[in-house]
Amino acid sequence: MIVAQSADEVRAAVDGAVAFVPTMGALHAGHASLIRLAAGYGGPVVVSDFVNPRQFGPREDLERYPRDLEADAAIAAAAGADVLYAPDVAEVYPEGFATTVDPGPLAADLCGRSRPGHFAGVATVVVRLYGLVRPTRAVFGRKDYQQLVLMQRVARDLALGVEVIPAATVREADGLALSSRNRYLDRPERERAARVPGALRAAAEAFADGERDAAALLAAPDLDGLDLEYLELRADDLGPHDPERRAVLLIACRLGATRLIDNVLLDPDHPDRAALELAAKEPA
Numbered sequence: 001m002i003v004a005q006s007a008d009e010v011r012a013a014v015d016g017a018v019a020f021v022p023t024m025g026a027l028h029a030g031h032a033s034l035i036r037l038a039a040g041y042g043g044p045v046v047v048s049d050f051v052n053p054r055q056f057g058p059r060e061d062l063e064r065y066p067r068d069l070e071a072d073a074a075i076a077a078a079a080g081a082d083v084l085y086a087p088d089v090a091e092v093y094p095e096g097f098a099t100t101v102d103p104g105p106l107a108a109d110l111c112g113r114s115r116p117g118h119f120a121g122v123a124t125v126v127v128r129l130y131g132l133v134r135p136t137r138a139v140f141g142r143k144d145y146q147q148l149v150l151m152q153r154v155a156r157d158l159a160l161g162v163e164v165i166p167a168a169t170v171r172e173a174d175g176l177a178l179s180s181r182n183r184y185l186d187r188p189e190r191e192r193a194a195r196v197p198g199a200l201r202a203a204a205e206a207f208a209d210g211e212r213d214a215a216a217l218l219a220a221p222d223l224d225g226l227d228l229e230y231l232e233l234r235a236d237d238l239g240p241h242d243p244e245r246r247a248v249l250l251i252a253c254r255l256g257a258t259r260l261i262d263n264v265l266l267d268p269d270h271p272d273r274a275a276l277e278l279a280a281k282e283p284a
């Protein structure tokens with residue numbers, strides 16, 4: 001694997017149908033699974049490693065966001081990446097850069113309510129990175145579900161010729177979804193963080209037992225100790241919930257200074273799947 005700082009180096013190193021995994025670095029086993037999924041398509045895999053200033057709000061964690069290129073390179077190489085693309089800010093946003101990609105009203109909903117401008121920042125950098133890397137596929141984790149749906153929409157609406165591939169969430173033994181921000185949690189916060197997948201699990205178990213009423217599913221979790229931002233049940237395209245269709249239950253909350261998000265798909269054709277996904281496992 002090579003580490004490249006310019007798009008010219010990236011394009012000189014890869015040929016054919018590129019599968020792209022955009023990241024902000026601080027790679028963990030969740031990113032490794034995205035990279036393995038990308039590698040499974042058989043073509044070259046490019047992973048970007050760029051902490052995008054445009055998606056952070058003024059009081060967010062841009063400055064303290066973890067950065068460790070050497071550790072990222074080891075994880076990306078082991079998972080099957082061909083190129084780790086780590087551009088600087090001037091390469092991604094050169095002098096005079098003035099375009100913003102506005103992904104529409106869904107960007108102001110759910111996480112967008114507390115993070116105004118966040119998804120425009122994400123969409124802008126992702127479209128810019130597509131232009132630099134020229135992939136035919138891009139892999140996004142289901143953990144950031146609203147981001148995934150928005151990036152599918154942007155690719156479709158702008159006819160970018162990039163197929164957006166969703167990847168399953170990787171979880172700790174107690175169900176906590178892997179996230180680069182989990183490393184901010186102190187010990188008591190980490191223990192309390194298990195209540196986030198626990199809340200989803202309670203609703204998933206009610207769903208597996210046949211509950212289909214939205215109010216009852218939303219009442220199933222015990223949210224004690226969670227500084228809840230939202231718990232919402234939506235159709236899987238994030239439109240209004242319809243009990244006949246595949247739904248997604250989404251949660252966002254804060255533990256101290258750390259904001260955590262998670263979600264689970266509730267599929268009437270596979271009613272047990274969500275509870276199984278969230279079942280606590282023996283630690284490895």
Ligand code: PAF
Nearest residue numbers: 022023024052122125144
């Ligand atoms: O999910 C992320 O890590 C970021 O939002 C992304 C897609 C790499 C854009 O900066």
